[in-house]
Amino acid sequence: MNSTNNLHWQMLALFVLLVAALYFLAPVLTPFAIAAMFAYLFDPLADQLERWKLSRSAAVGIVFLALSLVVTLILLLLIPYLSRQVAAFIAALPQWFAWMQNIAVPWLHERFELDFEMPDMQQVVTVLQNHWKEAGGLATTIVAGISKSGFAVISWITRLVVVPVAFFYLLRDWDVMIAKIHDLLPRSIEPTVSRLARESDDTLSAFVRGQLSVMIALGVIYAVGLWAVGLSTGPLIGLIAGLISFVPYLGSITGILMGVIAAIVQYGDVTHVALVVAVFVVGQLLEGYVLVPRLVGEKIGLHPVAVIFAVLAGGELFGFLGVLLALPVASVLMVLLRYANERYRTSLLYAHEGPAPAAAEGDASTPLPPAAAQAEVKPPPTPPAPRA
Numbered sequence: 001m002n003s004t005n006n007l008h009w010q011m012l013a014l015f016v017l018l019v020a021a022l023y024f025l026a027p028v029l030t031p032f033a034i035a036a037m038f039a040y041l042f043d044p045l046a047d048q049l050e051r052w053k054l055s056r057s058a059a060v061g062i063v064f065l066a067l068s069l070v071v072t073l074i075l076l077l078l079i080p081y082l083s084r085q086v087a088a089f090i091a092a093l094p095q096w097f098a099w100m101q102n103i104a105v106p107w108l109h110e111r112f113e114l115d116f117e118m119p120d121m122q123q124v125v126t127v128l129q130n131h132w133k134e135a136g137g138l139a140t141t142i143v144a145g146i147s148k149s150g151f152a153v154i155s156w157i158t159r160l161v162v163v164p165v166a167f168f169y170l171l172r173d174w175d176v177m178i179a180k181i182h183d184l185l186p187r188s189i190e191p192t193v194s195r196l197a198r199e200s201d202d203t204l205s206a207f208v209r210g211q212l213s214v215m216i217a218l219g220v221i222y223a224v225g226l227w228a229v230g231l232s233t234g235p236l237i238g239l240i241a242g243l244i245s246f247v248p249y250l251g252s253i254t255g256i257l258m259g260v261i262a263a264i265v266q267y268g269d270v271t272h273v274a275l276v277v278a279v280f281v282v283g284q285l286l287e288g289y290v291l292v293p294r295l296v297g298e299k300i301g302l303h304p305v306a307v308i309f310a311v312l313a314g315g316e317l318f319g320f321l322g323v324l325l326a327l328p329v330a331s332v333l334m335v336l337l338r339y340a341n342e343r344y345r346t347s348l349l350y351a352h353e354g355p356a357p358a359a360a361e362g363d364a365s366t367p368l369p370p371a372a373a374q375a376e377v378k379p380p381p382t383p384p385a386p387r388a
Contacts, residue, residue, distance in 0.1 A: 035166035085236035225279035
């Protein structure tokens with residue numbers, strides 16, 4: 001009994017030390033957490049390449065080069081395009097707000113007698129435009145800051161370089177590290193921890209790998225569809241709707257509202273509004289019948305509310321590192337809660353029924369004991385046969 005208690009106290013002390021290390025070393029650990037996240041995401045791809053008779057180093061090299069190429073193309077092509085989309089979106093906001101104030105709000109007041117106090121939209125637009133201009137000059141600000149804080153810039157560049165380097169080595173040695181961690185587990189709890197780790201991996205991979213793929217696919221579908229409809233800000237609206245689609249129906253509802261307003265302001269007819277709605281209806285059908293069954297499957301992912309709470313709580317407690325660790329921690333906590341519920345339902349606390357209530361004397365509704373019941377239903381004696 002003492003050894004079990006000592007083990008529990010040692011595990012608690014290790015957990016407290018781990019949380020303290022995360023809290024105090026969060027800025028240093030952030031690039032390693034980013035690298036570990038990428039290593040976790042792309043480890044199945046490296047394993048698949050190994051099955052094609054490639055060495056682990058060759059498989060990791062192929063994955064690393066392919067990912068580097070994709071990131072370079074995104075930086076060179078997608079970011080400038082999205083920058084122009086955001087600028088066009090901000091430039092169109094005054095027309096959106098004017099339509100809401102002059103047409104939508106009076107219509108709602110006339111039909112439903114609803115009163116809305118619209119804020120000063122011009123002030124909102126001015127603030128967004130100013131901040132966007134400041135963001136556009138980010139490179140100039142960084143270059144100007146080199147002379148003011150050279151050490152900070154060197155530290156920032158160093159952490160940026162650490163991410164791909166750590167990602168390469170973590171991905172190469174991922175299976176070895178998992179095996180060593182498994183060997184370090186105390187033998188008394190190894191079966192339980194291994195089982196919970198597998199369930200946590202299933203839960204996390206169902207959301208991170210599966211749902212992330214669904215989000216990206218929906219973002220591309222919505223963006224291409226709204227671009228084909230002819231909306232000037234359609235690609236940006238589609239990407240926003242896809243990236244927030246991890247909450248069921250939130251992405252489609254947000255996209256429909258933004259797309260309908262954009263279509264009304266830009267074209268002012270029913271045809272483009274119907275086309276926008278059709279794009280999101282097709283996206284929802286593809287999500288339900290194609291994307292989710294193929295990319296997520298039957299795995300049980302994280303609940304959307306749990307995801308939102310985990311990300312907000314992690315950011316509040318540990319900053320950007322907490323945001324990165326939010327989903328892994330949430331998946332482990334959900335598995336632990338299911339395990340605790342399983343143990344509770346097999347415990348004496350849950351199964352114990354307690355003493356039966358005492359029956360009141362003469363209560364006709366109280367069931368009789370077996371002997372009494374048999375005596376009550378015993379048939380009457382057979383009368384003797386009459387004499388001849």
